[in-house]
Amino acid sequence: MYVVGFTLVIVGIYGSDFLASPLRRLSQPVTHAAATHAAATQAVAGAGLVIGVGVGLLLLAQALGPLALSPADASWLLLTPLARRQVLRRAALSVALLATVAGALLGVLGLAMAGPYLRLAGSGLPGSWLFLSAVAGAGCCLAAVAAEALAQPGDRPRAVIRAVCIAVAVIAMAGAVAGERWSAITRAVTDVFGGLSTPVFNTAALVALALAAVAWVLLWQRLASFPAGVLRSDSARSGRALLAAQYLNFSLLFWIAEDNHWRGRLLRSRPWPKLPPALALAWADWRRLGRRPGPLVILAGAAVIPALLGVAVTGRVHTVLIAAALIGGAFAAGTQGITATKRDQDDPALLRLLGVGPGQALVARAALPSLLSGCWLAIALAVLCAAGTLHGWVWPLLGLAAGPGLTAGILRMARTARINPADRGPDTPMGSTPPWLISRMLSVIVAVIGTVALVHALLKGEAHATTVIDQCVASVIVLWAYVMIARALSR
C-alpha cells in the first residue's frame, strides 16, 4: 500500500506540474502575441491529443465491458432470481461516475489546449466557458459509454463502435502531427477555435447533455434484460484484466486480449514453409500477428504520441518525456509479440512438445518483439524528425537498432514467474516492497540498459552514425546476456 500510495503521489506531483502549464493559460491576461505559429501548433496538437486520450479511454472501457461485475457477483448474483437491473445498478452508476469525471476533465483540458485562440475572439475567457466545457465533455463521455454498454451484447455493434473510435483517433492524431508542419492545417483549426462563442458552448453543452440523457434512459431500460451470458464472459475477462493491470502484468493483459480475439474464429489453414525448428517458432509468431493487424494499426498510429507530448501540452520540447514515451511505446509494441513466450513460461509442456530447447526457443521468440519495438521506434523517431523536434536521418536507424536491446526487458517481463501477491519483499523506508514490483522495475531497467545509446542521444538531442553502431553493440550484448542468464537460471 505504501509503495502504491508513494507512486500515486509522485505521479500526481509530476502530472499536475505537467498540466499546470496549459491550465495557467486560461487565467493569464489576453495577448494577441499568442497568435504565433508555435502557439497555433500547440493548440492543434493539444486538441488532437485530448481527442486521442478520450478515444483511448473509450476503447479501454469497451475492452473492460463497459458493464461488468466483480467475478464473485458474476458467478453468483446473475444466477439468482434478483432483478437484473438491481444487480447491475451499482456497476452502471460506477461507470457513469467515472465517465462524468473523465469527460469533465477532458473538456476542461481541451479548452485549456485551445485557450489562446478562444480568447482572441473576445476580451477574456468567461468563467462560464470552463463550466460549459466540463459539462459538454462529461455529456459526450457519458453518451459514448452508454452507447458502448448498449452495444455490449452484440459483436457487430461493438466492432462498429471500435472502428469509429479508431478512425476518430487516427484523424485527430494525424491532423495534430501534420499541423506541426503545415500551417494551413493549424490556421483552419485555430479559425474554428477563434469562432467559438458563448452560444456555441451553450449549444454544445445542451446537445451533449441531451445525448447523454437519451442514451442513459435507453440503457436503464435495457438493464432489466441485459443478457447474463455476455455479463459473465465480460466480467471474467475484465476481472482478470484488472488483476493483471494491478500487478503491472502487461504480457498477461495482451494474452487476455488475444484469447478474447481468437475465441470463436474460423481461420484458413496454410502450409508451413520448411524451416529449422527455432525459425519455425518465430514464423508461427509472425503468422499469428499477421492475422490480427488491428493492434498493429493502432500501434502505428500511437507512434505520433511522443511527437505530440510536451509540445502539445506545455509548448516546449521535453527530452525526458519524449524518451520515456518512446521507451514505453516501444515496450508496448514489443509486448504484442510475446504472448507465445508467456505461454511457453506458464505451460512448460507446450514448448517441449515442439522439441525445441528453451535457449533456442528464447532466441526465436526474441525475433518478433525486436522487430516490432524496433520498427515502432523507427516510425516514432521519423515522426519526431518530420515534426522538427529531432534533426538528421540517423534517428530512425537508431530506433531500429534499439529494438533487440529493448526486447531483453520485454522478454524478462513476459517470463516472470506467476505472482504470489502474498510474497513479502525487502523492507524499505516506504514499507515492504512486493517482489512483483521489484521484478517489473528490473525488467524496465534491463530495457533501458538495452537502449542506452538511444536514450543518451535523446537526452543530448543529437545522434550520429557512430551512435547507431553503439546502439547495435548495446542491443546485441544486452539481449545475448539476458538469454544466457535466463538459460542458466532455468537449468
Next chain:
Amino acid sequence: MAYGDVVVLDDVDLTAAAGEIVALTGVNGVGKSTLLTCIVGFRRPAAGTVSVLGGPPRDDAAFWRSVAIVADQPTWYPGLTVRELLELVRMTHQPLRGWCLPADELIEIFGLTARADASPLSLSSGQRQRLSLAAVLARPSRLLLLDEPEQSLDAGFRLELATLLREQYAANGGTLVMATHDHDFAMTAGARIVPLAEGRIAEGLVAEEHEGITGPVL
C-alpha cells in the same frame, strides 16, 4: 518429493521397459501428476534419482525430441488453426524418425475434421483434449507421459484411444506412463497398473480401495 512441509511422494521405485504401458492410479492428491513431472524433470526430487532413457532428465532439444508429455489443463499458442498446430509440431521434429501419424490422419482419428480450421480456443474442452493427445502422436517419441488422458473424453473415444496407444504407439516401441482414474481405459490399453497410496507404490492392494477399480490391480 515434497511441497513445503507436505511430503507427496516417498520411496517410489518404478521402472518401465521399452514398449510398456504403465498406468499410475490412486485417489486425488496422491502424487500421480507430481510423479510425471518428476520423470520429465519439471520438478526435482529431494532425494533419489530419476533416469530417463539412460540418464537424468535434461531440459534440452535432444531430450524433448525423445520425450513427450500432455499435462493437465494444456494451453495452446493463439492465432493458429488445429491443422497448423499439428503440422507445426511435425515440422519442428523434422526429420521424423520413429512412429508418428500425419496431421490429416490424426485429425480424422481424433474426430476434429469439422474443426480443423478453428482456433483451439474455439474448441470444446473434450475437443481440446483430443487435440492435445493428437499433438503428441504427431511427432515421434520414445517416452510418452499422459496426465489423465481420459478427462473430458466420451466413453467411446476413450476406448478407441486406448486401443490406438496399445496397438500402434506401444507396439512400435514407445513407452507410455500415464496417470489415470479410468480402469477400463488402462485395461484396454494393456497397461501395467501401479497404484499409489499415501505417496508410495501400494503393491498388492486390491482394486476396491482405488476409486472403483475392480479386480486385483497387480
